[in-house]
Amino acid sequence: MLEKIKQKINESKLQLSIFGVLVIVFVIFIIKNPQTFLSYRIYYAFMSTIPFSAILALSLTPVVILGEIDLSFPSVMGFSAWVFAFVFNQTNNIYLAFVICLAVGMFAGFINSVLIVRVGIPSLILTIGMMFMWRGLVYIASAGQGLSLVGTKGTILYKALVGRIGGQVPAQAIWAVVIAIVFALILNRHRFGAHILYTGDDAVSAKMMGVNVAKVKTIVFMQVGVCAAFVGVLASLEVLYLWASTGEGYLMKSLASVFIGGTSVFGGMGTIFGTFVGAIIMGSLEAGIVVGGISGFWTQFIFGLVIVISLTIYAYMNKRINLGRKLISSIKSLFGRAKK
Amino acid sequence: MKDNAVISPTTLVTTPLVKMVNIHKSYGAVTALNGVDFVIGRNEIVGLIGDNGAGKSTLIKVLTGVEKQDEGKIYWKGKEEEKHTVENSRNIGIETVFQDRALAEKQNIWRNLFMGRELTYGRTGFIKIGQSQKEAIKLLKNMIGFTQSGLTANLGVRGLSGGEKQGIAISRALYFDAQLIILDEPTNNLSLSETNKVLDFVRGVKDHGKSCIFITHSIYHVYSVADRFVVLDRGNTVGEFLKKDVSLDGLVGKLEYVAKHGVLA
Numbered sequence A: 001m002l003e004k005i006k007q008k009i010n011e012s013k014l015q016l017s018i019f020g021v022l023v024i025v026f027v028i029f030i031i032k033n034p035q036t037f038l039s040y041r042i043y044y045a046f047m048s049t050i051p052f053s054a055i056l057a058l059s060l061t062p063v064v065i066l067g068e069i070d071l072s073f074p075s076v077m078g079f080s081a082w083v084f085a086f087v088f089n090q091t092n093n094i095y096l097a098f099v100i101c102l103a104v105g106m107f108a109g110f111i112n113s114v115l116i117v118r119v120g121i122p123s124l125i126l127t128i129g130m131m132f133m134w135r136g137l138v139y140i141a142s143a144g145q146g147l148s149l150v151g152t153k154g155t156i157l158y159k160a161l162v163g164r165i166g167g168q169v170p171a172q173a174i175w176a177v178v179i180a181i182v183f184a185l186i187l188n189r190h191r192f193g194a195h196i197l198y199t200g201d202d203a204v205s206a207k208m209m210g211v212n213v214a215k216v217k218t219i220v221f222m223q224v225g226v227c228a229a230f231v232g233v234l235a236s237l238e239v240l241y242l243w244a245s246t247g248e249g250y251l252m253k254s255l256a257s258v259f260i261g262g263t264s265v266f267g268g269m270g271t272i273f274g275t276f277v278g279a280i281i282m283g284s285l286e287a288g289i290v291v292g293g294i295s296g297f298w299t300q301f302i303f304g305l306v307i308v309i310s311l312t313i314y315a316y317m318n319k320r321i322n323l324g325r326k327l328i329s330s331i332k333s334l335f336g337r338a339k340k
Numbered sequence B: 001m002k003d004n005a006v007i008s009p010t011t012l013v014t015t016p017l018v019k020m021v022n023i024h025k026s027y028g029a030v031t032a033l034n035g036v037d038f039v040i041g042r043n044e045i046v047g048l049i050g051d052n053g054a055g056k057s058t059l060i061k062v063l064t065g066v067e068k069q070d071e072g073k074i075y076w077k078g079k080e081e082e083k084h085t086v087e088n089s090r091n092i093g094i095e096t097v098f099q100d101r102a103l104a105e106k107q108n109i110w111r112n113l114f115m116g117r118e119l120t121y122g123r124t125g126f127i128k129i130g131q132s133q134k135e136a137i138k139l140l141k142n143m144i145g146f147t148q149s150g151l152t153a154n155l156g157v158r159g160l161s162g163g164e165k166q167g168i169a170i171s172r173a174l175y176f177d178a179q180l181i182i183l184d185e186p187t188n189n190l191s192l193s194e195t196n197k198v199l200d201f202v203r204g205v206k207d208h209g210k211s212c213i214f215i216t217h218s219i220y221h222v223y224s225v226a227d228r229f230v231v232l233d234r235g236n237t238v239g240e241f242l243k244k245d246v247s248l249d250g251l252v253g254k255l256e257y258v259a260k261h262g263v264l265a
C-alpha cells in the first residue's frame, strides 16, 4: 500500500510541484492582502478572465507534446472573432456566426497542418508567418474598426458562453474546466492521446508501429484553430465588442502557462493539469501584484521569476537529481566530517 | 524467380504466406532494393542474411508497410496487398522487432508494449489502463523472464538496459499472436542466455505453426533455427538454400564468395 502511494507520488511529482507553486503564490497574496484574497470578488474576477488564456493554453499543450509550436493562435483568434462579429452584424444570427467562426478557426489550423506536415515547414517559422498574415487580414478586413456585439446580449448562446450562472459563476470558467477534463481524459486515457505522446516522443518509432503520425499532427493543429476561434468568441462576448486587436496579449501568457505547467519543450511528455494550474498562476499574478500592494512596475519581473523558478525545478527533475536526498546526504557528510 | 532459386517444399504445396515480387526501393540516389523476389512459406523459418547495407531491413520495412516500394507487388496468402500500411500489416498478422527497436523511450513499459495497438474499450478508443498494465507485467515475466525486482509496468523505458529494451520489443511482437513474426537482428545487445531464449522462441514459433523471418549477422544462430536461407547482396537476391542441402561450413563459404564477387558461383 505504502509502495503504491509512493509510486503515485513519484509519478505525479510534476503536478504536485506546480500545485505547490500555486499554493505558495496564493498564501503570499493572502498574507499581503487578506481582505481582498479572502473574499469572493477577486475569485469572481479571476473566473471571468483566466478562462480565456487557460483554454488557449490547454489547446497548445498537445502541440508542445508533439514537439511543435503554434504562435499563430492569437491572430487566428482575432480573425475568427472578427468573422463572428461581422457575420452577426450582417445576419443578426448568432448561431450562424458562431459556426462559421469555428469553421474559420479550424480552417486556419488546417492550413498550418498542411504546410507543416505535408510541405515540411518547421512549425516555429511557419506560425510566425501565419501570425502576421491573420492579424494583417483582420486589419485589412476591419480597416482597424471594431464592431459592436451588444445585440448578442440576451441570446441563449450568450448566456451559455459568458453568462453568469446563478448570477455568481462566469460560464466561461465552467467551459475551461470542462475542456480541461476532456483534454486530460483524451491525453491520458484515450488512444488518440497515446498517439500524441508516441509521436512527440519518437515519430519514427510511432510510424513503425502503425501510428498515423501525419493524421495525429493534423488533428492537433486543427484543434488549436478551433479553440482559438472559440476563445475569440468568448472574449468578444464578454466585452460585447470586437476589437481588431482581439487576441493580442495572449501569446506569451498562454505559452508560459504550458511551460510552467511542466510540459516539456522536447516533446513526448506533458500534463493538462499542469497547464491548467499554470494558467491560473499566470492569470492571477498580475491582479495579485497590484492588489497585494506591490508596485505595478514589479509585474514583469515577478512573471519572469515564477517562470524561471518553475523551469529550474523541472530541469532538476528531468536530470533525476533528487534534491531532497542530495541535501540529506550532504548534511550527513557534513556531520560525519565534524565527528572526525 | 532467379535461376538459382530453390523453393521450399512447404511453399509449393499451398499458396505461400507472403510473396514479394520484383520489389524496388531507392532512397534518393541509393538503390536499396533492386528487383527482389522473396517468398515465405507457411510454417517456415527463413533466415535472411547479407552484408551491412545489403537491403535486409529495407525489405522488412516494405513488407511491414513502413516504407512504400517504388515498384513491385506484395501478396499475403495469395491476395495482393494494395493499400499496404503498417496498420494493415499488423491487422493481417505481421509483427516485427525492428533493428532499432522502435520504442518511445520517454513512455513507460505498458505504453510501449501496446504502441499502435492499444487495448481499448471497443470502438470508444478509451484505453483499458489496468488491463494493459497487468498484461504487460505478465508478458515480461513469463515470456522474457524479466526478474528485476521492483519491475512495474509504469517504469520508463529510458532507464532500462539494452537487453531489457530488446526484451520489450520482442514481447510486443509476441503478444499479438501474429502469423508472421519478423526479427531484425533481435540478438543485438543480448547476453548468451538471453540470446538462447530468443533462439528457443524462434523454434517455438515453428512449433506453433507460424512463420518467421530471422535476420542476423550470426550465421551460427541463423543456421541453428532456420529452414531456408535467403542471401541478399547490394539490393539483389543472390541465393536461396534449404538447410538440408547445405552444411554450416558450406553456407559460410558461399557467403564469403558472395561478399567478394557479388554473385554466387
Ligand SMILES: Nc1ncnc2c1ncn2[C@@H]1O[C@H](COP(=O)(O)OP(=O)(O)OP(=O)(O)O)[C@@H](O)[C@H]1O
Pocket (backbone or CB within 6 Å): B027, B030, B031, B032, B050, B051, B052, B053, B054, B055, B056, B057, B058, B059, B099
Ligand atoms: N532512410 C534511409 N535513407 C537513405 N538511405 C537509406 C535509408 N535506409 C536505408 N538506406 C540505404 O539503403 C541501403 C540498405 O540499407 P538496409 O538498412 O536495408 O541494409 P541492411 O541489410 O539492413 O544492413 P545492416 O545489416 O547494416 O542492418 C543502405 O545503403 C542504406 O544506406
Ligand SMILES: [Mg+2]
Pocket (backbone or CB within 6 Å): B056, B057, B058, B099, B184
Ligand atoms: Mg538492417
